[in-house]
Amino acid sequence: MGRVLLAHFDTGPANLYLERVDVAEFQEALLQQMERKTHWAWPAFTGGLVPKDKLHIHLEHEWAVYVRDFPIMVGRAYVQCPIAEVRRELAENLYEEETGGLAAGKPHPELFMMYPQGLGMDLDRFANVQLLPAARAYREFLDDATSNRGWAIAAAISTIFIEGTAHERHELDASAPPRPAPPLEEHPLARHYGLPLECLALTKAHRSVEGEHRTAAWNVMLNHLPKSDRVDVVRSMSQAIDAWSAYRDDVAEACGITRAQLPLSA
Ligand SMILES: [Fe+2]
Ligand SMILES: [Fe+2]
Numbered sequence: 721m722g723r724v725l726l727a728h729f730d731t732g733p734a735n736l737y738l739e740r741v742d743v744a745e746f747q748e749a750l751l752q753q754m755e756r757k758t759h760w761a762w763p764a765f766t767g768g769l770v771p772k773d774k775l776h777i778h779l780e781h782e783w784a785v786y787v788r789d790f791p792i793m794v795g796r797a798y799v800q801c802p803i804a805e806v807r808r809e810l811a812e813n814l815y816e817e818e819t820g821g822l823a824a825g826k827p828h829p830e831l832f833m834m835y836p837q838g839l840g841m842d843l844d845r846f847a848n849v850q851l852l853p854a855a856r857a858y859r860e861f862l863d864d865a866t867s868n869r870g871w872a873i874a875a876a877i878s879t880i881f882i883e884g885t886a887h888e889r890h891e892l893d894a895s896a897p898p899r900p901a902p903p904l905e906e907h908p909l910a911r912h913y914g915l916p917l918e919c920l921a922l923t924k925a926h927r928s929v930e931g932e933h934r935t936a937a938w939n940v941m942l943n944h945l946p947k948s949d950r951v952d953v954v955r956s957m958s959q960a961i962d963a964w965s966a967y968r969d970d971v972a973e974a975c976g977i978t979r980a981q982l983p984l985s986a
Contacts, residue, residue, distance in 0.1 A: 743942055746950045753957040754888040759965060761972030763982055768912025774975045775913060776841045781971050784849035785859050786882055787832045791818035796866040797874035806944050809936040813879060816929060824925030831922035835909060838919030852974055858967035865956050872949035873956045879937035881960045891934045901927060
């Protein structure tokens with residue numbers, strides 16, 4: 721299946737295509753959207769090019785834009801969903817994210833805060849983050865998509881888009897490249913910024929439990945989503961990528977990163 725199928729979702733009135741989007745086409749369209757979830761400035765964050773005194777901008781934005789409230793976003797999908805089997809999957813994800821009760825031992829947002837703590841950042845900043853303009857727009861998109869567009873879009877945006885990566889294809893096809901999982905000592909925050917390894921508890925927890933969240937998320941999308949929601953889900957996914965990219969552009973600029981600093985292939 722080629723790139724061309726995205727055109728079905730990007731143009732024309734939705735109802736023209738509703739009946740034509742079979743589950744294989746829907747899956748491929750979602751995967752192609754997720755493969756767009758890469759950002760030109762990311763190699764600067766993973767390669768230690770962001771000055772240490774600017775790194776808080778990245779972490780406090782991730783915190784305020786989605787990490788702090790991620791369990792609430794999954795909860796919004798939960799309360800809107802009429803399908804008990806889907807609610808059970810969402811409830812399990814929500815419970816783990818909110819409490820760490822199944823795997824991590826602590827709420828995932830709390831584990832995230834070990835990054836700025838371990839790096840010696842001023843934690844007061846995290847209580848009152850001033851969002852950059854595209855960050856505010858992205859957050860508004862996330863709130864709208866998870867609150868006002870029905871459970872299918874809320875679930876897709878929270879469990880596929882936010883939790884997922886550009887390597888989603890591997891979740892459905894073992895021959896596709898997996899998300900890289902280098903040893904913790906090579907984690908960019910440890911390697912370039914001196915974060916103690918014990919502060920990488922969230923990274924560790926995600927490696928142990930996120931596989932289940934990925935499987936559950938795709939099971940919901942492919943086996944439980946009403947056919948009539950497929951086009952709108954892909955459209956919302958495409959909007960999410962665009963809003964996220966603009967958000968990451970703003971963070972890169974505020975961190976002093978320009979394209980000229982990066983290899984051409986990045
Ligand atoms: Fe998590
Ligand atoms: Fe999760």
